[in-house]
Amino acid sequence: MQKLEQVYEGKAKKVFATDDPNLFIVDYKDDATAFNGLKKGTIAEKGVINNRVTNHLMKLLESKGIPTHLVKELSDRETLVKKVKIVPIEVIVRNIAAGSLSKRLGLPEGTKLARTVLEYCYKDDELGDPMINDYHIYAMQLATSEELATIAAYSFKVNQILTDYLKDLGIELIDFKLEFGRLADGTIVLADEISPDTCRFWDSKTGEKLDKDRFRRDLGGVEDAYHEIMKRLLGE
Numbered sequence: 001m002q003k004l005e006q007v008y009e010g011k012a013k014k015v016f017a018t019d020d021p022n023l024f025i026v027d028y029k030d031d032a033t034a035f036n037g038l039k040k041g042t043i044a045e046k047g048v049i050n051n052r053v054t055n056h057l058m059k060l061l062e063s064k065g066i067p068t069h070l071v072k073e074l075s076d077r078e079t080l081v082k083k084v085k086i087v088p089i090e091v092i093v094r095n096i097a098a099g100s101l102s103k104r105l106g107l108p109e110g111t112k113l114a115r116t117v118l119e120y121c122y123k124d125d126e127l128g129d130p131m132i133n134d135y136h137i138y139a140m141q142l143a144t145s146e147e148l149a150t151i152a153a154y155s156f157k158v159n160q161i162l163t164d165y166l167k168d169l170g171i172e173l174i175d176f177k178l179e180f181g182r183l184a185d186g187t188i189v190l191a192d193e194i195s196p197d198t199c200r201f202w203d204s205k206t207g208e209k210l211d212k213d214r215f216r217r218d219l220g221g222v223e224d225a226y227h228e229i230m231k232r233l234l235g236e
């Protein structure tokens with residue numbers, strides 16, 4: 001497998017073409033941003049941890065019937081994935097109130113939600129990823145109703161699988177963000193990453209935050225939190 005030219009650079013990852021037109025290589029960076037890129041920094045070894053944690057969770061999800069873009073981990077920071085066109089919708093799944101939901105609705109962080117909340121945001125950095133609903137999605141033709149039904153069903157299933165898995169590791173899954181992509185034949189698969197950058201993980205016993213909120217909110221102990229997640233998930 002040959003790594004060819006860079007085709008995309010995001011805030012946390014670079015994507016490279018390969019000599020196989022159906023495959024990309026993702027390369028995870030240590031760069032960290034928050035508030036739509038306004039806050040910038042680095043988190044030492046974040047790229048390695050997010051690569052390995054994402055692949056570990058994607059493998060788990062695949063084994064439970066969720067199709068993903070994962071092909072194979074190539075190195076500490078690089079993973080071979082199926083080439084997809086990302087559906088420009090960020091799906092947020094929430095079990096416990098936190099972050100922007102707490103602000104918007106005046107619900108104290110930590111409030112258990114009586115049922116799981118699904119939110120959609122339009123993936124557009126210039127607009128600051130505004131929240132949208134299914135009517136906007138159809139009006140802007142971001143996804144068909146069949147695709148959105150698949151995306152929502154997968155998102156709820158991912159939530160169930162991850163919540164159960166993390167509970168046994170003493171981690172409460174507060175909320176997280178997913179992105180989906182279309183393969184060349186139109187099949188919807190889970191893409192992007194599932195990591196402390198894109199999830200809120202709280203220690204089940206102490207409530208300690210073990211995710212990117214430590215960076216966003218200047219809580220200190222950022223690297224330790226990322227390492228703790230890798231240790232609990234991968235045993236190292």
Ligand code: TMP
Pocket residue numbers: 092098099100101129175176177197198199200
């Ligand atoms: P929020 O409470 O700030 O809306 O975040 C909800 C979840 O989505 C949280 O787990 C962090 C994740 N997230 C991202 O992965 N990328 C983003 O750009 C934002 C704003 C949130």
